[in-house]
Amino acid sequence: xxxxxxxxxxxxxxxxxxxxxxxxxxxxxxxxxxxxxxxxxxxxxxxxxxxxxxxxxxxxxxxxxxxxxxxxxxxxxxxxxxxxxxxxxxxxxxxxxxxxxxxxxxxxxxxxxxxxxxxxxxxxxxxxxxxxxxxxxxxxxxxxxxxxxxxxxxxxxxxxxxxxxxxxxxxxxxxxxxxxxxxx
Amino acid sequence: xxxxxxxxxxxxxxxxxxxxxxxxxxxxxxxxxxxxxxxxxxxxxxxxxxxxxxxxxxxxxxxxxxxxxxxxxxxxxxxxxxxxxxxxxxxxxxxxxxxxxxxxxxxxxxxxxxxxxxxxxxxxxxxxxxxxxxxxxxxxxxxxxxxxxxxxxxxxxxxxxxxxxxxxxxxxxxxxxxxxxxxxxxxxxxxxxxxxxxxxxxxxxxxxxxxxxxxxxxxxxxxxxxxxxxxxxxxxxxxxxxxxxxxxxxxxxxxxxxxxxxxxxxxxxxxxxxxxxxxxxx
Ligand code: SF4
Numbered sequence: 206x207x208x209x210x211x212x213x214x215x216x217x218x219x220x221x222x223x224x225x226x227x228x229x230x231x232x233x234x235x236x237x238x239x240x241x242x243x244x245x246x247x248x249x250x251x252x253x254x255x256x257x258x259x260x261x262x263x264x265x266x267x268x269x270x271x272x273x274x275x276x277x278x279x280x281x282x283x284x285x286x287x288x289x290x291x292x293x294x295x296x297x298x299x300x301x302x303x304x305x306x307x308x309x310x311x312x313x314x315x316x317x318x319x320x321x322x323x324x325x326x327x328x329x330x331x332x333x334x335x336x337x338x339x340x341x342x343x344x345x346x347x348x349x350x351x352x353x354x355x356x357x358x359x360x361x362x363x364x365x366x367x368x369x370x371x372x373x374x375x376x377x378x379x380x381x382x383x384x385x386x387x388x389x
Numbered sequence: 390x391x392x393x394x395x396x397x398x399x400x401x402x403x404x405x406x407x408x409x410x411x412x413x414x415x416x417x418x419x420x421x422x423x424x425x426x427x428x429x430x431x432x433x434x435x436x437x438x439x440x441x442x443x444x445x446x447x448x449x450x451x452x453x454x455x456x457x458x459x460x461x462x463x464x465x466x467x468x469x470x471x472x473x474x475x476x477x478x479x480x481x482x483x484x485x486x487x488x489x490x491x492x493x494x495x496x497x498x499x500x501x502x503x504x505x506x507x508x509x510x511x512x513x514x515x516x517x518x519x520x521x522x523x524x525x526x527x528x529x530x531x532x533x534x535x536x537x538x539x540x541x542x543x544x545x546x547x548x549x550x551x552x553x554x555x556x557x558x559x560x561x562x563x564x565x566x567x568x569x570x571x572x573x574x575x576x577x578x579x580x581x582x583x584x585x586x587x588x589x590x591x592x593x594x595x596x597x598x599x600x601x602x603x604x605x606x607x608x609x610x611x612x613x614x615x616x617x618x619x620x621x622x623x624x625x626x627x628x629x630x631x632x633x634x635x636x637x638x639x640x641x642x643x644x645x646x647x648x649x650x651x652x653x654x655x656x657x658x659x660x661x662x663x664x665x666x667x668x669x670x671x
Contacts, residue, residue, distance in 0.1 A: 207435075227435075242508060272459045272499035281497055282450070282459040287539045287572050310539070310572035310631070331442050331630050332539065332574035333663045335459040336450040354510050355459075355499050367442075369435070369632060380571050383633020387433055388626030 211365070215263030216304035218324045224370045226377035230328055231365040236265040236307070238359040240286055243350055244294035247358075251301070258349035258358050262302030265328075268309075270355035271345070272335065280345040280361075282335025285309040288327070292316050299325045311380055312372060320372055327372035329379075341366040393475035394527040396671055398484035401476075401529065404669045405466065405488025405517075408533035410496035412667040413456040416447035419602040420639075420664045427576055427629075427636040436634025440576075443629075443662060454496075458574075458663040461498035462535025464489045464517040467596060471526035486515040501538065520592055529671040532599050540577065540661035543569035546591055549653040558583055558655050559618065565657040566622050566638070571631020574661035578602070579641045581618065582656045584648040590656035597642035598660050599668075611643040618643070639664075 207227040212220050214234030224230065237259045239247060247257050268288055272281030288308030295306060296319035304325050309332035320327060330338055344362035351357050371379045421444070428440040450457045466485050470476075493500055493514040500514040524530075545568075547561045562581055569577075582593035606612035618641040628634020639662070648654055 270459060270499065270501075272456050272461055273497045275454065275497040278453075278455070281499070282456040282461075284459050286460070287542070289572070309574065311570050329571070329630065329632070331439055331446075332571075333458045333460075333537075333661055334442055334446040335457060336453060336455040337442060337446040339453075339455055340449065354512075355501070369630075379633070380631050383433070383435075383628055383631065384570075384626040385633075386626065387436075387628055387633045387635055389624040 214265050216265060217263065221304050221324055221326045222374050224326050224373050225375070226370050226373045226379040226382060228370040230368045230370060232265065232328070232368055233364050233366070234362070236267050236361050236363055238267050238269050238361060240268060240270050240356045241290045242353050242356045243358050244291050246350060248294045248297050259360065261298055264303055265305035265307060266298070266303060267307040267361065272355070274345070280339050280342050283339045283342055284333055284335035285330040288312060295319065299323050307368060317372055317376065317378070321374055321376050324374045326370060326374060328368040329371045330366070330368055338366070391473070393473050395475050395477050396529055397478040398476050398481055399478055400671055401481065401531065402484045402488040402491065404531050404671060405485055405533060406492035406495065408531065408667045408669055409464065409489060409492025409498060409535070412533050412535050412665040413461045413496065413498050414450050414454055416450070416457055417664065417666060420662070421447060423602045423639045427639060431629065431634050431636045433628055433634035435632050436629040436636060439629035439632060440636070456498055457665065458537060459499055460501060460537040460539065461493065462537050462665065463502055464514060465534040465536050465595065466517050466519045467532040467534070467599065468519060468521040469524045469530040470521055471528045472523050473527035474529055482519060485517050485519055489515050489517045520596070530668065531671065532666060532668040534595070534598060534666045537661055537663060540573035540659045543573040543659040545657050546587065547655045548587065549655055551651070551653045553653065557653065559621065561655045562618055562657055563621055563625070565659065566625060566627070569659055570627060573659045574663065575627055575631055575637050576629055576639045576662050577637065578639050578660040578664050579618070579622070580658035580660060581641060582644045583654070584646040585654055586648070587654060590654040591658070593644045593646070594656035594658035597644045598658060598664070599666055600642050602640045606643065608645060611645050614643045615641045
């Protein structure tokens with residue numbers, strides 16, 4: 206049976222290991238945003254022995270490029286972007302302790318393997334629900350690569366951000382299970 | 390012969406700027422109705438929940454004036470220019486781009502256009518992609534379709550061997566949707582153009598997305614194919630947000646026209662649930 210689990214970052218092996226594909230997660234705490242351009246730079250920085258813009262171990266990365274914050278708002282619309290574009294970089298970060306990735310859409314084989322091997326999960330936010338997701342974000346601050354505009358790395362504080370577990374540490378995949386259950 | 394009607398291109402800029410805000414913030418009424426129908430028909434509890442959240446999202450966008458989706462799209466503009474109109478006061482293409490520039494700034498929309506190699510953002514969401522037709526009459530009809538990357542990336546064009554026929558066309562559409570899976574933010578809408586040429590099929594597939602979701606195709610052959618494809622796509626079980634369910638697709642639009650004796654072009658334009666389209670007549 207799927208259940209709803211509340212989690213707060215930073216995440217531990219234990220936090221993520223209890224999750225099963227199909228569970229709902231309400232995530233709170235600090236998370237970081239990065240899309241493909243930022244991933245490229247983060248991975249290059251680590252390879253060159255530099256500090257990444259945020260600690261990777263225990264982190265949750267949200268694949269998002271928000272729209273500009275109108276006056277009086279913390280952030281603009283902030284739904285997930287399609288995750289496969291980050292597949293080239295994700296295993297490298299998972300090996301270094303990344304615990305959760307938040308996005309939408311399928312992940313590649315190597316990412317799924319890395320999640321099982323190093324205990325990490327892939328969580329889906331509802332794609333296109335940009336205004337709704339913004340409601341879960343209470344703080345937002347650009348912390349690296351401001352020249353990337355919407356693709357800059359941001360530190361977000363989230364409160365009960367509604368997510369679905371797609372890939373768990375046991376190798377299960379909600380996208381596949383969903384199709385099996387409802388396909389004819 | 391009557392004198393042509395003069396239209397200032399600045400009026401087109403104003404119209405486009407306004408449409409950017411409307412399109413990205415206000416979910417069209419036909420799409421909302423379709424979400425409600427899909428929610429009633431969806432068998433998966435998770436799928437029902439996703440559709441409920443999408444309706445909630447549309448309400449929130451309306452109230453907060455935040456965009457429906459953070460990907461405010463590349464601005465695709467369709468213009469039907471009456472042949473009795475004389476455009477004055479400047480360059481039409483520049484006027485459309487000026488409207489996009491202003492609209493994306495004034496409504497706090499995300500600028501999502503960049504150089505293909507350097508990936509440097511153009512900073513103002515221009516250039517727009519503009520498709521202009523000359524039509525009878527003295528009006529200018531403008532449609533704005535902000536097209537998101539997630540669904541556009543899942544679109545495909547096939548140049549099939551004529552021997553593959555109708556079955557080949559159906560397979561091309563289903564293969565496109567299977568490969569896309571959860572990526573283009575289902576429930577999706579499909580614009581399918583059959584026939585014509587390579588370039589023409591792609592534009593017609595996109596243009597078909599301007600149709601209202603509850604409209605009936607006047608071409609009975611296309612209408613029948615729309616029904617068959619919708620049923621087949623929804624049997625894939627991908628469901629809302631790709632989390633499993635019966636409501637993968639809200640509507641299939643099919644446009645059929647003659648093609649070369651050697652060809653069978655099929656273009657499949659995938660549209661996400663953020664099916665934004667707004668129009669104005671000048
Ligand atoms: S595919 Fe559509 S709904 Fe999904 S993120 Fe892109 S623009 Fe938004």
